Every structure is written in structure tokens, then in C-alpha cells.
Amino acid sequence: MKRISHKIWIGTMFVVILLCIMIWGFQQYFLEDMYIRKLVSTVSADVFKVLDGFDALNPDDTYFELDALAYRRNISVEVVNKDGKTIYVTGENPGTQFEDVEAQETFHVVLIAMKGDPGGISTVDKGSDTTAGTGTGGSSSGGDVQVTVEGQGTGGGQGTGDGQGTGDGQGTGDGQGTGTGDGQGSGDGQGTGDGPGTGEPGGSEDPQGGESSKDSQFMPEGEIRENIIEDALEGNEDAEEVLHPKYGFRLLVLSIPFNSKQGDPYVALAAIPMAQIDDIIGLVSMALLISIPIILIIAGLASYAIASTISRPIRRLSTAAEAIGEGDLEARAEVRSKDEVGSLGGSFNNMAEQLQKADSMKREFVENVSHELRTPISVIRGYAETIRDVTGENKEKRNAQLNVISNEASRLGIMVSDILDYSRMTTYGIELEVTEFDMSDLIQDLTTKYQVLVKDSKISVGYESAEQIRVKGDRTRLEQAIENLMRNAINYSPDGGEVKVLVTDTGDKIRVEVRDQGVGIPEEELPMIWDRYYRTKGIKKRKIYGSGLGLSIVKNILEAHKALYGADSVPGEGTTFWFELIKANL
Structure with a gap:
């Protein structure tokens, strides 16, 4: 089974x-x-x-x-x-309840014999009363045919009367009626039964007349x-x-x-x-x-x-x-019904699509990370060999090459850190250490840091902030989120572009915005930029910092703080990432 x-x-x-x-x-x-x-x-x-x-x-x-x-x-x-x-x-004395009903006179004709010519037939009818008497007609004088007619009545006695035909015969009869049971008799004679019949109905105690029987009609005495x-x-x-x-x-x-x-x-x-x-x-x-x-x-x-x-x-x-x-991530379930099973099939197919998309992003991420890791590793190894074999005695060249090695090592550290952070967030969640701090100080520190990091490029980093804007949150995690947004803005900004961080007091909340002057993000791709491994198509970024997981990490941190967040972009003009936090004094 x-x-x-x-x-x-x-x-x-x-x-x-x-x-x-x-x-x-x-x-x-x-x-x-x-x-x-x-x-x-x-x-x-x-x-x-x-x-x-x-x-x-x-x-x-x-x-x-x-x-x-x-x-x-x-x-x-x-x-x-x-x-x-x-x-x-019921049904035992119909005369009591039907005594006022008139009896209908009836008769029927019985053909006893025929003799002679059919044209000579004559009929003698014998009428009847409420008795059962019979009459006999005589023979027809107009021919040899003889007809006998019987008249029949109803009732308890024998009717009397003469039936006369066209012949010579005359029917006569008289009879005697008899009464039965406890009721009354009628007619010329004496009623018989358990009691004598009378011409009067019984009393109220026994309408049927006489004394009642001690036995029930359907339930015996006992x-x-x-x-x-x-x-x-x-x-x-x-x-x-x-x-x-x-x-x-x-x-x-x-x-x-x-x-x-x-x-x-x-x-x-x-x-x-x-x-x-x-x-x-x-x-x-x-x-x-x-x-x-x-x-x-x-x-x-x-x-x-x-x-x-x-x-x-x-x-x-x-x-x-x-x-x-x-x-086979391209396999799908063919479910056409619209009931719960159909809904399950739709969810399964959607899950399969997401798995296929995640697998594709994962493959792309592995390829990108492999490429990103291969580059700094190759640079570090090349400069280290150069220092060892060529410029070891030249202090100026050696220091310049050591700076390159240091920067590439920083890139590797950032990539590895992002990968580890994202893995911990998705596996164990984020545990926040909530404190009250000044958001303006945090933004100023990050801006100063990145001004040093991009001093060799033609990108400027600045900020606008009101004084003493205090919020409640995990300062370390929020710093990580803002830093990832700034790094993303720098990576996609063209030479000569400007990255600006703004902190605004909106009354009950503070709004943090990170703006760049890059090529922008197509509107249809905006909902997907927060997904892991997703990279905007057709846009080349600068090779500075990044692992491809920055925005996914930002998303997890802001959702842990129950903050509103989003991105607005105008192709050709730039992109603005923003989030909002509740002020500390509320």
C-alpha cells in the first residue's frame, strides 16, 4: 500500500x-x-x-x-x-350515523328467455323500493316472446309491489323484515337477536339499543x-x-x-x-x-x-x-488545478525557480569571488617576489610595493569578512547590542576614513548632518551597514563623481541617505539588488572593495532594527540608498 x-x-x-x-x-x-x-x-x-x-x-x-x-x-x-x-x-352500527340517508332505488333487467320474432319483444319493468323483493312480469300479448323482469331493492325487508308488462303476467310479493343485534328492527315483523327490537333508538348510554356487550371488539375483557x-x-x-x-x-x-x-x-x-x-x-x-x-x-x-x-x-x-x-533545477511540476494541491504545485514551482536563480547567482558569485580573490593574491605574490628579488635594497620602491600589498590584503580581508558575516546572519540571525549614540559622529568618522581610502582616485566623499542626532541601535552593526552602502556607492561611481552621506531629522525619525552619481539602476532591477549574489547587469564597477554580499548584509542589519529602507535611482543621474530609524528621545 x-x-x-x-x-x-x-x-x-x-x-x-x-x-x-x-x-x-x-x-x-x-x-x-x-x-x-x-x-x-x-x-x-x-x-x-x-x-x-x-x-x-x-x-x-x-x-x-x-x-x-x-x-x-x-x-x-x-x-x-x-x-x-x-x-x-367504529364501523359496527352504520345505521346510527347513516339512518337519514335516503336509499337509492335501483333495478336491473334479467333476460330469462326469448321466443319468437325479435320484433315482438316487449319488456315489463318491475320497480323496487327499499326492500329486496322480486317481481315477475307476464308474457307479451303481441308475440311469442316471453320476458321475465326482476326488480331488486335494498334494505332489511322484502318489498311489495306489482310489476306489469305488456303481457298478461303480474308480479306480486310481500315479505317480512328482521332486525339483528342490539339495534332496532324495522318492517312488518319482529326483530331478533340479543334483545328485542323496538321502534325507538337506544338511549344515550347505549345508542345501539339494549345492554352493551362486555367484550371489546378488539380487546377482550381482562x-x-x-x-x-x-x-x-x-x-x-x-x-x-x-x-x-x-x-x-x-x-x-x-x-x-x-x-x-x-x-x-x-x-x-x-x-x-x-x-x-x-x-x-x-x-x-x-x-x-x-x-x-x-x-x-x-x-x-x-x-x-x-x-x-x-x-x-x-x-x-x-x-x-x-x-x-x-x-535538474529546471524540472517543474505540471499542476493545473486551482485547489490546495494546485496552490502547493505553484509554491513548489516557485521554490524551484528560486533555487534555480539562487544556484545561478551562487555560480556567478563563486566565479566573481574567485576572480576578485585571484587578483589581489596575484598582486600580493608578485610584489612580494619583486621585493625579495629586485627592490629589496631600494627603500622607496620597497615601501610603495608594500603599500600595494597592504591594500590588496585589505581587499581580501573585506571579502572574507563579508562572506563570514553573511553566513552567520543567515544561519544564526543577528544579535543586537542596542545602545544610544550620536549618528552624526558615526557618519563623520566613516566619511573621514573613506576620504583617505579614495584619495588616489578622483572621487570625493562628503556628508551633511545636523548636530546631536541621537538614535538607539547597535552602533557596530549600523556602522557596518552604512560602510557597505558607501563602499557600494564608491565602487559604482565614475571618476570625478561624488559620494555624499546625509542625515536628516524628520521629526519622530532620522533619515540616513547615501547618494552617488553613477549610471543608476534600471527600475525593474531595483527589487532584486538586495538579493545575495545579485549584480546589476551591464554596469561595470571600480575595482576597489567589495564581495557582492554588501547589500544583502545591509538588508539583514536594517530588518533586525525594524527600520524602513529602500533605494531610488534615476538612470544616468545616480542612486540613493536610504533607511530610517526612530529617534532616541521618543
Whole structure:
């Protein structure tokens, strides 16, 4: 497992599989309970909303709404009074809530037989009332075709009436209606059942007539039923899972207490079939069983594609880094994305460019330093041999040659000192010894020193400074920085030029400027002159002092003092290097 794409893919798939397991576990152990709680809450609220303010003297409208709710919710509701008697069960006494609905007269024609000529067919219709009586028509007198017509009614009794066709037959019939259950009978006969039928509806305690059955329609008598009703009458809703006493399937029975408009306490027992809950949970389980493998396949393909997309630019970065490590500084990483990886690729390429530039400068620096060192070493060796072999006895010539040897040795010392200083600064940083001193005195001392060093050239060195300008800083390091700026100005000044150092009081700061009258620096190269090993192109300097690291050393010293610094140049007129320090009395 060496490739990062494989690690990303495996990690992503592990998370996806873990999520699938968690979803499946949630469905197995929590979903059913949550669904039941939600269903119980909803059904309880709906039933209570229908029965709240129940009018026990005129309950028909409430029973109608209760039947509609039971049909819509696929539940059964049993209304129980405070004595535990059932006064109503949804769907068990449709005559109570639908007794005012007029029955629609219907009939259908039954063709029993046909004889003779089709043109001789005649039809006898038998009307029907709300009974189920039948009528028989006679034969047609206009031919040999006989038609029998049956009229059918609805209701509990047998209708009567005569159906007469165009033939001779006449249908008659009378019947007797019967009543069943605890309700009332209607028709010409006597109702039968558990109680005698009457022409009047039952009382408010039992609208269905007679005494209530002691057995619930879906919850048999027993301790569980008694307890759940007692708790409900005390104001505590409850839910119990029971088996249907007749059919044996599971029911979830809710007890919902409410009061009638007359102030009497009642209990509604709402039975929810567990089959509908099991069906929904089963559908969810089936959906998960089907979807989880699909999710895993899609997640696997998508995560592998994403992992490859992420790892591809990283592999390119790795390849480019290996090439640079082997010395190919021109190698670059081809990263085109605009995300974090693309930003990393851009930073890497920028680093590679800087390394290439630094390597180029380093090579150029080594060449320049080698050349600079070779010249004074050659001069020192040549004059030393001359003194030894030729002018040893000539004091005047010997002294002149010894001066040359001394100057060249000074150049070597400066180069070596700059190289060592820059190496220490970049490796360990700069430790400042901050003191308070007079900047004017420092500038005057340096100007006097360089006036002696350049006395043989045609360059003049001067300064302008106010008196007693005191600053806080490391005097030695600031002297080194100003000396490097002056040396740089002298090296690039033409014969007859002037180098001037100015110290100005700007109020809260002092500004030090070193000006020369050289050929200037192109504007596009100004930001790069502070880099190590950088040498302005196309400009020849005087062979006096320098190592090529002077401005880099100045930059490090001024940044350690948190000073502002910069350079302004006008090609053909000269360059001004400057920096600003806070005054000591602030």
C-alpha cells in the first residue's frame, strides 16, 4: 500500500461502509420505535380532536366524524363510558350515523328467455323500493316472446309491489323484515337477536339499543383492559400491544381520555394494526437492502476517481522533487488545478525557480569571488617576489610595493569578512547590542576614513548632518551597514563623481541617505539588488572593495532594527540608498 490514492480510497470506503452499518442498525433498532411514537402521537391527537366536547345526547355527528377518521387512518376506535361499557365501535352500527340517508332505488333487467320474432319483444319493468323483493312480469300479448323482469331493492325487508308488462303476467310479493343485534328492527315483523327490537333508538348510554356487550371488539375483557381504562379515566394515556380476540393479529391499543359536553368522563380505545407498521418498516428494510450495495458501488467508483484526482498532481510533485534532488533545477511540476494541491504545485514551482536563480547567482558569485580573490593574491605574490628579488635594497620602491600589498590584503580581508558575516546572519540571525549614540559622529568618522581610502582616485566623499542626532541601535552593526552602502556607492561611481552621506531629522525619525552619481539602476532591477549574489547587469564597477554580499548584509542589519529602507535611482543621474530609524528621545 504505497500509493496515496489507495489509502484515500480505502479510508473513504471504510467511512461509507461504517455509515451504511450505522444506517442499517438505526433502522433495525430505532426506526420502528420512532415511527410508532410518531404514529401514536398523531392518532391520539386526531382522535382527541374529534371527541373533545362529545355530545352524549346527540352523538351521531361525532360518530360520523369518528368513522371517517378511522377509515382515513386505517384504525378502529371504541368509545367506553366511565363504567367500562362500550357505547360505540367504529364501523359496527352504520345505521346510527347513516339512518337519514335516503336509499337509492335501483333495478336491473334479467333476460330469462326469448321466443319468437325479435320484433315482438316487449319488456315489463318491475320497480323496487327499499326492500329486496322480486317481481315477475307476464308474457307479451303481441308475440311469442316471453320476458321475465326482476326488480331488486335494498334494505332489511322484502318489498311489495306489482310489476306489469305488456303481457298478461303480474308480479306480486310481500315479505317480512328482521332486525339483528342490539339495534332496532324495522318492517312488518319482529326483530331478533340479543334483545328485542323496538321502534325507538337506544338511549344515550347505549345508542345501539339494549345492554352493551362486555367484550371489546378488539380487546377482550381482562386485567389489561381494566387497567388501561382506569389509567385513562385518571387522565393517563397509555398504549398496549394485544392480539385481536377473533383474528389473532397484533394491535396497538391506545387509551385516550376525554370528557363529554355534559361533563362525563369517557375513554377512547384506538386500535392500530401492527401490520401497517410492519409493512412500512419492511419496505424501508427492502429499500436499504437494495440501495446499500448500489451506494457502495457508486461510492467505491467515485472515491477511487477522487483519490486518483488528488494523488495524480502529488505524484507529479514527487517526480519533480526527485528530479531537482538529482540536480535538474529546471524540472517543474505540471499542476493545473486551482485547489490546495494546485496552490502547493505553484509554491513548489516557485521554490524551484528560486533555487534555480539562487544556484545561478551562487555560480556567478563563486566565479566573481574567485576572480576578485585571484587578483589581489596575484598582486600580493608578485610584489612580494619583486621585493625579495629586485627592490629589496631600494627603500622607496620597497615601501610603495608594500603599500600595494597592504591594500590588496585589505581587499581580501573585506571579502572574507563579508562572506563570514553573511553566513552567520543567515544561519544564526543577528544579535543586537542596542545602545544610544550620536549618528552624526558615526557618519563623520566613516566619511573621514573613506576620504583617505579614495584619495588616489578622483572621487570625493562628503556628508551633511545636523548636530546631536541621537538614535538607539547597535552602533557596530549600523556602522557596518552604512560602510557597505558607501563602499557600494564608491565602487559604482565614475571618476570625478561624488559620494555624499546625509542625515536628516524628520521629526519622530532620522533619515540616513547615501547618494552617488553613477549610471543608476534600471527600475525593474531595483527589487532584486538586495538579493545575495545579485549584480546589476551591464554596469561595470571600480575595482576597489567589495564581495557582492554588501547589500544583502545591509538588508539583514536594517530588518533586525525594524527600520524602513529602500533605494531610488534615476538612470544616468545616480542612486540613493536610504533607511530610517526612530529617534532616541521618543
